[in-house]
Amino acid sequence: MSAETGGVAELKFRDPRRARELTAALARLVEELHRAPVTLMHVCGTHEQAIARFGLRTSLPPGLRVIMGPGCPVCVTDLGEVDEGVALALQGVRIATYGDMVKLPGSSKSLADAQAEGAQIDVVYSATQAVELARVTDEPVVFFASGFETTAVATAAILLSRPPANFSVLSAHKYVPPAMEAVACLPETRVEGFLAAGHAAVITGYGLFEDFARRHRTPVVVAGFEPLDILAALVRLLEMIRDREYGAANAYPRCVTREGNRRAQESLWRVFEAADGPWRGIGVIPGGNLQLRKEWAAMDARRRFRIDVSGLQQAAQSELSRRCLCGKIMVGLVEPTDCPLFGRQCLPESPVGACMVSSEGTCRIWYQYGGRPDLGGTA
Numbered sequence: 001m002s003a004e005t006g007g008v009a010e011l012k013f014r015d016p017r018r019a020r021e022l023t024a025a026l027a028r029l030v031e032e033l034h035r036a037p038v039t040l041m042h043v044c045g046t047h048e049q050a051i052a053r054f055g056l057r058t059s060l061p062p063g064l065r066v067i068m069g070p071g072c073p074v075c076v077t078d079l080g081e082v083d084e085g086v087a088l089a090l091q092g093v094r095i096a097t098y099g100d101m102v103k104l105p106g107s108s109k110s111l112a113d114a115q116a117e118g119a120q121i122d123v124v125y126s127a128t129q130a131v132e133l134a135r136v137t138d139e140p141v142v143f144f145a146s147g148f149e150t151t152a153v154a155t156a157a158i159l160l161s162r163p164p165a166n167f168s169v170l171s172a173h174k175y176v177p178p179a180m181e182a183v184a185c186l187p188e189t190r191v192e193g194f195l196a197a198g199h200a201a202v203i204t205g206y207g208l209f210e211d212f213a214r215r216h217r218t219p220v221v222v223a224g225f226e227p228l229d230i231l232a233a234l235v236r237l238l239e240m241i242r243d244r245e246y247g248a249a250n251a252y253p254r255c256v257t258r259e260g261n262r263r264a265q266e267s268l269w270r271v272f273e274a275a276d277g278p279w280r281g282i283g284v285i286p287g288g289n290l291q292l293r294k295e296w297a298a299m300d301a302r303r304r305f306r307i308d309v310s311g312l313q314q315a316a317q318s319e320l321s322r323r324c325l326c327g328k329i330m331v332g333l334v335e336p337t338d339c340p341l342f343g344r345q346c347l348p349e350s351p352v353g354a355c356m357v358s359s360e361g362t363c364r365i366w367y368q369y370g371g372r373p374d375l376g377g378t379a
């Protein structure tokens with residue numbers, strides 16, 4: 001695409017006149033529903049970044065709340081998973097991982113702490129880069145892999161491409177649909193509809209959500225990441241709630257299909273299987289973790305190394321960490337500004353909880369775009 005065409009595309013998806021039409025439609029729909037507030041949840045840090053960056057909440061009608069759910073992969077990486085990475089690093093194993101994972105606190109230490117004690121931690125931008133590291137050394141390299149379906153597919157592709165024998169994976173990959181189930185099953189949930197992440201749906205297809213929507217009588221709309229994509233998806237979601245249309249819809253048709261990318265799905269499930277596993281601050285989610293199938297044991301750091309986390313888990317959690325509301329934020333029960341530590345004791349440069357660590361964390365995004373602690377415009 002030429003720069004010129006890209007510019008036109010950008011204008012098309014950021015047209016203020018169309019944005020005003022869509023926000024007027026949102027206001028009409030909320031009024032038609034005769035109840036407020038209506039709470040909708042998205043499950044994607046990229047959506048939250050776009051909503052905050054473009055100030056979309058300031059243009060939503062007062063009766064509409066759009067909140068972020070468990071959509072930040074770093075935030076939901078469990079303490080125990082960080083402990084495993086830290087323990088391996090302190091045992092002298094070289095760890096390659098994404099940048100946001102380095103500062104993420106474990107039970108008593110982060111990878112950054114381990115690095116300060118002499119451990120070898122390499123920040124990588126992709127699974128491919130982690131393999132490249134393994135190719136230029138004889139020492140074992142463990143890729144501490146985090147992320148949802150999209151990054152798990154990239155990890156799967158690497159394992160399918162015959163990486164060197166000194167390479168293995170410590171999987172902290174998570175699968176989002178079971179987390180949506182967990183939110184929908186909470187007795188106190190107020191969520192009436194979900195926006196699903198467009199990039200994950202490119203792989204899974206939007207048809208994946210049809211059964212969920214029917215069972216929970218909660219519609220799901222797949223959304224892209226431009227401001228108008230998000231507003232149009234919200235309009236569609238409210239229409240479906242109004243019409244009691246409990247299904248899945250696609251508001252990102254330029255990238256997403258009902259079936260998704262079959263080849264990518266096949267790679268994903270050849271390498272991974274869904275397993276019950278802990279999500280930080282939320283608890284064990286049935287089928288929420290992506291673990292390597294036993295056929296990949298030779299590449300599975302959990303089977304290849306003896307990982308002893310006991311020393312790391314003896315330290316008591318700090319008083320401040322115990323007050324962190326990250327888990328409740330990720331299931332939509334409270335917002336960052338409900339946390340007394342937000343923007344005071346908890347800051348991006350000295351995070352108390354996981355939601356302030358990652359650029360995809362709700363607290364970090366709210367802090368970055370809203371300052372502390374009063375965020376005008378959040379409905």
Ligand code: SF4
Nearest residue numbers: 324325339346353363
């Ligand atoms: S502001 Fe910090 S302590 Fe409070 S919920 Fe967010 S991450 Fe946790």
